[in-house]
Amino acid sequence: MSLSGIFPIDRWNFTTQSILNTLSEEEYAELVANQSDQKYLKGDVIFREGSVPAGIFLIRRGKVKKYKVDNLAKEQIIYVANHGELIGYHAVLSEERYPDSAAAIEDSLISFIPKEDFISILHRSPAFTQRLLKALSHEFTVLANTISVIAQRTAPERLAIALIVLREKYKDEESGEKDIVLNVSRMDLAGMAGIAQENVIRLLKEFKAEGILESDGRKIRIMDIKRLIKKSNYR
Amino acid sequence: MSLSGIFPIDRWNFTTQSILNTLSEEEYAELVANQSDQKYLKGDVIFREGSVPAGIFLIRRGKVKKYKVDNLAKEQIIYVANHGELIGYHAVLSEERYPDSAAAIEDSLISFIPKEDFISILHRSPAFTQRLLKALSHEFTVLANTISVIAQRTAPERLAIALIVLREKYKDEESGEKDIVLNVSRMDLAGMAGIAQENVIRLLKEFKAEGILESDGRKIRIMDIKRLIKKSNYR
DNA sequence: CGCAGAAGCTGATATTTATCAGTTTTTAAA
DNA sequence: TTTAAAAACTGATAAATATCAGCTTCTGCG
Numbered sequence: 001m002s003l004s005g006i007f008p009i010d011r012w013n014f015t016t017q018s019i020l021n022t023l024s025e026e027e028y029a030e031l032v033a034n035q036s037d038q039k040y041l042k043g044d045v046i047f048r049e050g051s052v053p054a055g056i057f058l059i060r061r062g063k064v065k066k067y068k069v070d071n072l073a074k075e076q077i078i079y080v081a082n083h084g085e086l087i088g089y090h091a092v093l094s095e096e097r098y099p100d101s102a103a104a105i106e107d108s109l110i111s112f113i114p115k116e117d118f119i120s121i122l123h124r125s126p127a128f129t130q131r132l133l134k135a136l137s138h139e140f141t142v143l144a145n146t147i148s149v150i151a152q153r154t155a156p157e158r159l160a161i162a163l164i165v166l167r168e169k170y171k172d173e174e175s176g177e178k179d180i181v182l183n184v185s186r187m188d189l190a191g192m193a194g195i196a197q198e199n200v201i202r203l204l205k206e207f208k209a210e211g212i213l214e215s216d217g218r219k220i221r222i223m224d225i226k227r228l229i230k231k232s233n234y235r
Numbered sequence: 236m237s238l239s240g241i242f243p244i245d246r247w248n249f250t251t252q253s254i255l256n257t258l259s260e261e262e263y264a265e266l267v268a269n270q271s272d273q274k275y276l277k278g279d280v281i282f283r284e285g286s287v288p289a290g291i292f293l294i295r296r297g298k299v300k301k302y303k304v305d306n307l308a309k310e311q312i313i314y315v316a317n318h319g320e321l322i323g324y325h326a327v328l329s330e331e332r333y334p335d336s337a338a339a340i341e342d343s344l345i346s347f348i349p350k351e352d353f354i355s356i357l358h359r360s361p362a363f364t365q366r367l368l369k370a371l372s373h374e375f376t377v378l379a380n381t382i383s384v385i386a387q388r389t390a391p392e393r394l395a396i397a398l399i400v401l402r403e404k405y406k407d408e409e410s411g412e413k414d415i416v417l418n419v420s421r422m423d424l425a426g427m428a429g430i431a432q433e434n435v436i437r438l439l440k441e442f443k444a445e446g447i448l449e450s451d452g453r454k455i456r457i458m459d460i461k462r463l464i465k466k467s468n469y470r
Numbered sequence: 471c472g473c474a475g476a477a478g479c480t481g482a483t484a485t486t487t488a489t490c491a492g493t494t495t496t497t498a499a500a
Numbered sequence: 501t502t503t504a505a506a507a508a509c510t511g512a513t514a515a516a517t518a519t520c521a522g523c524t525t526c527t528g529c530g
Contacts, residue, residue: 011334066379068379068380068382068383070383070387070388071387071468074387076382076383076386076387078379078382078383089372090372090373090375090376091372092372093368093369093371093372094369094372094373094375094376095369096373096376099246099375099376099379099380100379122365122368123361126358126361126364129361129364129365129368130357130364132368133328133357133364133367133368133371134328134329134330136328136368136371136372136374136375137324137325137326137327137328137329137331137371138325138329138331139371139375140325140329140334140371140374140378141325141329141331141334143375143378143379143382144301144303144313144334144335144378145303145334146382147303147311147313147378147381147382147385148303148305148311148313150382150385150386151311151385151429152305152306152309152311152429153305154486154487155486155487185507185508186507186508186509187507194386194387195487195488196487196488196489197507197508197509198487198488198489198490198508198509198510199486199487199488201508201509201510202509202510205509217495217496217497217507217508218496218507218508233306235306389516389517390516390517420477420478421477421478421479422477430517430518431517431518431519432477432478432479433478433479433480433517433518433519433520434516434517434518436478436479436480437479437480440479452477452478452525452526452527453477453478453526
């Protein structure tokens with residue numbers, strides 16, 4: 001699964017989307033027996049760093065950012081989870097408090113599953129456990145990749161990468177393959193790329209001038225993915 | 236487990252050291268039945284990013300850096316593993332190529348365990364699997380923490396943090412609790428903190444002038460851990 | 471023991487990126 | 501529809517950090 005044959009997009013995505021497929025019908029039924037659905041509006045916080053987990057979350061519809069806030073304000077986005085993905089399971093498994101916060105970046109529908117039910121299925125289904133182990137191992141790849149990029153790439157490269165990654169997440173929203181439209185604030189882009197908001201704006205203007213993208217307020221339309229990948233300078 | 240009551244050192248260490256304790260004697264015996272020990276000199280590469288894993292490694296003696304190399308030269312260190320820890324298991328579990336490289340940062344003795352034996356035990360021992368799941372989940376905490384620090388802290392703060400983390404890894408080397416001596420190159424410090432070598436040298440000089448540490452070539456003696464923690468500015 | 475290469479170190483300079491102090495535009499609530 | 505707050509944007513400046521070029525000191529090998 002590689003983007004346009006050159007950008008290793010699998011290095012940027014967790015793989016919790018397909019985990020639930022390992023469950024039998026009755027196992028799945030038991031997992032979701034006590035679930036409760038909740039709507040979250042854009043910006044709503046789902047859980048906060050340092051709090052104690054009571055269960056895990058399944059994103060039915062929408063997108064969620066996982067982030068850490070450092071010295072007051074300024075959040076660093078660790079990962080953007082899409083519909084179908086699980087979040088909040090790390091803390092349950094490691095028996096720690098949440099290491100990061102999660103908030104909706106668009107209106108979302110999310111199921112809460114009590115941790116007891118999650119743990120119960122885990123003990124019941126070896127296939128589920130193996131699949132989870134695989135997913136968690138892959139996450140190491142994604143996070144190590146993120147560390148390397150943030151430490152070693154320039155601001156324009158990091159922004160380009162953020163846009164490529166987001167484009168993939170917004171792909172299925174639209175019908176066509178080309179000219180995918182992202183709907184994301186400058187602040188969230190800054191949080192993903194680890195640069196100041198003002199510089200995100202300036203860089204977007206440059207990209208626009210180069211014909212790589214068009215933007216109208218929050219909407220960013222990727223016009224030339226090939227040139228964007230080139231901009232990212234990714235091997 | 237928190238350093239001097241204020242620095243959250245557990246946020247900086249994987250927990251694979253105690254995983255093998257979950258195995259019964261016969262399980263352990265089977266795991267290591269086909270192991271082969273090998274000595275690695277300081278600087279020797281254990282595995283390289285992009286290659287295909289054939290098994291996992293158990294560090295019997297020594298220390299190992301896990302790192303990613305970006306655009307020729309300049310390596311970013313993701314993690315420093317100590318004796319007792321397992322490395323190379325992510326790629327086996329996720330059935331991918333190694334996402335990072337590993338090299339000895341001091342002379343080390345390392346056992347290689349064929350992946351078949353590892354997988355076999357994994358299927359045999361639910362306790363082992365659960366423990367591994369927990370360890371991998373904790374790793375998310377460590378890596379998310381690293382991302383946030385690299386993205387949001389200043390160079391002096393990052394260097395201070397690198398020194399604090401290393402101090403903990405070198406603790407058991409010496410007898411006393413105080414004035415722990417690190418044995419690490421400026422280049423590796425630069426790789427850990429994500430800053431240029433030259434600046435590592437300049438910052439170390441500052442720390443020295445402030446009485447925080449003393450250094451004699453590669454040997455760095457932490458004199459005032461409290462002031463170092465303050466320097467790191469860590470909540 | 472001598473020597474070559476690596477690592478450590480220094481100062482000067484360039485570059486990148488953040489910060490600041492606004493203005494304009496958009497958005498959503500009254 | 502008005503309007504207040506939030507987000508987007510701009511230019512100027514400051515700060516942080518990297519880069520470069522050269523020098524010195526170690527270190528391990530022959």
